[in-house]
Amino acid sequence: MFELKLDNARYWRDCIEAIVSLVDEGLFTITKEGIGLKAMDPSGISMISFFMPSKAFATYEIDKVMSIGLNLDNLSKIMARTRDDEALVMKDTDSKIALEFVGEKSRRRYKLQLIDVKKSVEKEPNVEFDANIEIDGEHLKNALKDATLISSYISFKASKGQFAINAKGDSGELEELHEIDGGRIKKVDVTKDASSVFNLEFLENMVKSTPTGNAINLSLKSDQPLKMSYNIGDANVTYFLAPYVEE
Known part of the structure; x- marks a missing residue:
């Protein structure tokens, strides 16, 4: 059995939103270190790796390692009903997971x-x-929105001290070139120039749950999967997205 409590239910809601952006069901593994999930999207183009450490919870009690399968669409709909002042307690009970929202007087x-x-x-x-x-x-969310005006695909290119975002379609082209400025672009570490093209729809789904003010880390290698990661509080969300290969 397990019993997990978060003082702010919205924390778990935001994590589930990040996961359900790619997969509609998932297998969570609960260990003494924390709760995690790894899953491929149905198309096999992208993958998500999620982990929330035990220290993120106000209460974290388990008596053995457990794996629980959940319909994430249904879970996200329940979590969307979270209210500002509510804590969340999660327990396993009779082949179900109980989700109890606890307010000041409710x-x-x-x-x-x-x-x-x-x-x-x-x-x-x-x-x-x-x-x-x-x-x-x-800034990355806005750049992706800009690119959707032009194409369904986007190119990321990193070279020494610079990061470029490009999109090209029948209606025109978009070019953005950024240098490290400590604001929008905080770091560009390059050992070798790298560039790849990716599906914009998948990228937009990946970034939409990023908390306001948070940074996103991108890792590139030419014609290899993109790695994208960001934190939601103490939890980490990491995505991998296969590059687009023109037929």
Whole structure:
């Protein structure tokens, strides 16, 4: 059995939003270190790796390592009903997970049926990246929105001290070139120039749950999967996205 409590239920809501942006069901593993999930999206183009350490919880009690399968669409709908002043207590009970929202003078309890979910991925892609970029999350969101006016795909290119974002389509082109400024672009570490093209729809889904004011870390290697990661409080969300290969 397990019992987990978060003083702010919105914390878990935000984490679930980040996960459900790619997958609609998932297998969570609960250990003494924390709760994690690794899953591929149905198309096999992208992967998510999520981990929230035990220290993030006000209460964290487990008697053994457990794996629980959940319908994330249903869970996200429940979490969307979170109110500002509520804590969240999660327990396993009779092949269900109980989600209890605790306010100052109120309690609400949902029970969500556990489901059988096959583990779709064991480990993350093993890539030695040539470039690492730290970029303001809101700026990257805006750059992706700009690119959608032009194309369904976007190019990231990193060279020494510079990061370029490009999109090209039938209606025109977009070019953005950034140097380290300590604000929008916080870091560009490059051992070798790197560039790849990626699907914009997937990227927009990946970044939409980034908390305001947070940085996003991008890791690139030419024609290899993109690694994108950011934190939600103490939790970490990492995505991998395969590059677009023109047929």
